[in-house]
Amino acid sequence: MPRIIAHLDMDAFFAAVEERDRPKYKGQPIVVGSDPMEGKGRGVVSTANYKARKYGIRSATPISRAWQMSEEARKKGFPPAIFLFPNFKKYEKASFEVSKIVSKFSPLVEPASIDEMYFDLSPSVLFRTHPELVEGMSFCGNYKKAGSICKKIKNKIKREEKLTCSIGIGSNKLIAKIASDFKKPDGLTVVEKGKEEAFLENFPIRKIPGIGPKTEEILLRHQIKLVKDLKKFSKVDLKKILGKLGDDLYYKIRGVDDSPIVEKYEIKSIGEQETFSKDTFDLKFITGRMVKLSESVFERFEKSGFKNFKTITITVRFAGFETKNRSRTLAKPVSDLKTVQFEALKLLSPFFDKRENPKKKLIRLIGVRIEKLI
Ligand code: TTP
Numbered sequence: 621m622p623r624i625i626a627h628l629d630m631d632a633f634f635a636a637v638e639e640r641d642r643p644k645y646k647g648q649p650i651v652v653g654s655d656p657m658e659g660k661g662r663g664v665v666s667t668a669n670y671k672a673r674k675y676g677i678r679s680a681t682p683i684s685r686a687w688q689m690s691e692e693a694r695k696k697g698f699p700p701a702i703f704l705f706p707n708f709k710k711y712e713k714a715s716f717e718v719s720k721i722v723s724k725f726s727p728l729v730e731p732a733s734i735d736e737m738y739f740d741l742s743p744s745v746l747f748r749t750h751p752e753l754v755e756g757m758s759f760c761g762n763y764k765k766a767g768s769i770c771k772k773i774k775n776k777i778k779r780e781e782k783l784t785c786s787i788g789i790g791s792n793k794l795i796a797k798i799a800s801d802f803k804k805p806d807g808l809t810v811v812e813k814g815k816e817e818a819f820l821e822n823f824p825i826r827k828i829p830g831i832g833p834k835t836e837e838i839l840l841r842h843q844i845k846l847v848k849d850l851k852k853f854s855k856v857d858l859k860k861i862l863g864k865l866g867d868d869l870y871y872k873i874r875g876v877d878d879s880p881i882v883e884k885y886e887i888k889s890i891g892e893q894e895t896f897s898k899d900t901f902d903l904k905f906i907t908g909r910m911v912k913l914s915e916s917v918f919e920r921f922e923k924s925g926f927k928n929f930k931t932i933t934i935t936v937r938f939a940g941f942e943t944k945n946r947s948r949t950l951a952k953p954v955s956d957l958k959t960v961q962f963e964a965l966k967l968l969s970p971f972f973d974k975r976e977n978p979k980k981k982l983i984r985l986i987g988v989r990i991e992k993l994i
């Protein structure tokens with residue numbers, strides 16, 4: 621049965637929520653991330669709104685660099701960026717409200733991250749649950765109708781949540797995902813059945829999910845820049861160049877993907893990290909921050925709707941960026957703050973002695989995450 625799948629991705633999500641909730645910053649360039657400390661801050665940018673992106677600021681830009689870019693813009697007479705800390709509880713709430721709106725239009729919704737979701741608009745699915753939405757729609761698939769449903773979804777999100785999003789519609793998840801990114805922000809892109817290959821051909825290869833910086837580098841060495849360059853290679857050739865990934869890619873670049881929509885709520889973990897303002901080996905300070913981070917993570921867990929968890933994971937990043945994760949999975953599920961704090965500190969303590977840190981390297985960042993949520 622042919623499918624019609626949509627992918628929705630919120631625009632500049634964290635920054636858009638902040639801009640909505642703080643009217644005094646409306647229309648200003650906004651950067652959500654760690655404290656820039658007038659250019660001496662050491663974390664990174666979570667996201668920047670589109671005004672701040674004009675200054676070159678992006679997700680994962682070092683916050684010190686973002687500050688410099690804002691200063692350069694200020695010197696040219698543009699408004700400097702407003703730097704704000706992330707407030708995950710607010711973003712989780714907005715994300716939940718958006719998925720509630722989408723659920724009114726489709727019975728099959730897959731939350732894929734905090735700001736994106738896939739949903740099924742196939743007539744065969746909607747006929748069963750939302751007959752009013754598919755009146756006059758034929759079983760062979762009607763992309764116009766799917767487009768008009770998505771317009772309604774976008775309007776409702778704008779009206780009720782005061783946020784914009786971009787949606788892509790296609791015959792599978794892969795095409796929908798690439799299409800949602802095609803006209804950002806506030807875009808709607810429909811790729812009808814049969815038009816998938818033509819749609820993909822002129823994209824740079826990095827747009828294909830699964831092609832990261834390393835694969836891109838390998839392919840560039842073979843003069844492959846665009847999807848259409850990649851299409852000249854046979855399946856056997858691609859396998860020779862890229863191994864198993866080559867096999868997958870052969871189909872992806874032809875728009876073929878039959879992965880299903882997975883309905884379950886996909887939060888896999890709740891966690892937070894903190895980059896210290898200075899690399900440190902101060903036991904009292906670091907354990908104090910770990911206790912606080914655990915509290916903050918636990919508060920979010922309490923609001924998440926999950927009842928228990930089984931795994932606690934910590935992250936330690938040394939001054940030289942070497943990063944270690946350590947986990948403990950408990951025999952029985954738990955749901956209390958004391959356990960998170962106790963286990964996190966127990967996992968952390970070897971980093972203060974020769975068990976995990978014989979050279980007494982300074983610590984740059986710590987994080988804590990709870991996983992196996994039930
Ligand atoms: P994205 O959807 O990748 O980015 P975005 O919503 O900010 O912007 P766009 O309009 O291009 O979709 O990520 C969603 C949120 O996830 C983003 O608002 C902040 C967070 N995030 C990080 O914290 N760090 C990162 O490196 C990225 C990519 C995202």
Ligand code: MG
Pocket residue numbers: 629630631632633735
């Ligand atoms: Mg987004």
